[in-house]
Amino acid sequence: MAGPRTAASVLFIESNQRIKTIMAERTWSEQLFERYCQDKGIPFERIPEAETKTPDYRLKVANVEIVVEVKECGCIPEPGKDGADEPGKQVRQKITDAGKQIRAYAKSKYPAMLVLYDFEGRLLYRDDIKVAMYGAYTVRRTVPRQYDPSISGRAERMHGGGRKMTKDTNTSISAVAALWMNSPTDIQLHVCHNEHAAVPIEPSILKQYGIPQT
Numbered sequence: 001m002a003g004p005r006t007a008a009s010v011l012f013i014e015s016n017q018r019i020k021t022i023m024a025e026r027t028w029s030e031q032l033f034e035r036y037c038q039d040k041g042i043p044f045e046r047i048p049e050a051e052t053k054t055p056d057y058r059l060k061v062a063n064v065e066i067v068v069e070v071k072e073c074g075c076i077p078e079p080g081k082d083g084a085d086e087p088g089k090q091v092r093q094k095i096t097d098a099g100k101q102i103r104a105y106a107k108s109k110y111p112a113m114l115v116l117y118d119f120e121g122r123l124l125y126r127d128d129i130k131v132a133m134y135g136a137y138t139v140r141r142t143v144p145r146q147y148d149p150s151i152s153g154r155a156e157r158m159h160g161g162g163r164k165m166t167k168d169t170n171t172s173i174s175a176v177a178a179l180w181m182n183s184p185t186d187i188q189l190h191v192c193h194n195e196h197a198a199v200p201i202e203p204s205i206l207k208q209y210g211i212p213q214t
Contacts, residue, residue, distance in 0.1 A: 029117030
């Protein structure tokens, strides 16, 4: 037979229930992001929900407030399946989904980061983030007007169509980051900066926490 509940035991039970309720309101990717911030010692706070959609978090580092939206990407399709041959497709959609709420909240005053939970870092491996931001990789070859076998021409690797980041579009998103988990004790984040951002994130701010960046 259980003994009477003490004030301390009641407080413990109520605290556990509150924690469970809070965690139930978080997506798996948000829980991982919070754990990452805690492990790295990055100060963060949840942005209260409002009538209009808002980003998920505020990071406060080096006297700079960074707005963060966390989203999940589905598994990358296997070769031969729908969407497998279109690198960056999922990321482009997530940029579109997050753009309006980030733009409405940041209002060109705060740097903002879109964090994508992407299952084992495959978005980085496939270069999906860079392709979504700046367009598919394209090779442009120039050849002389008059054929000359001694001249092979010049090939230039560049980004082509399908870009979501330009000097006129999605400038409110300062960076897109990939979040993944190698193991329960090894959560990783890699940040890809937007070269067209209206309010960039200073790389040195993230470097102090050992966060890889491109």
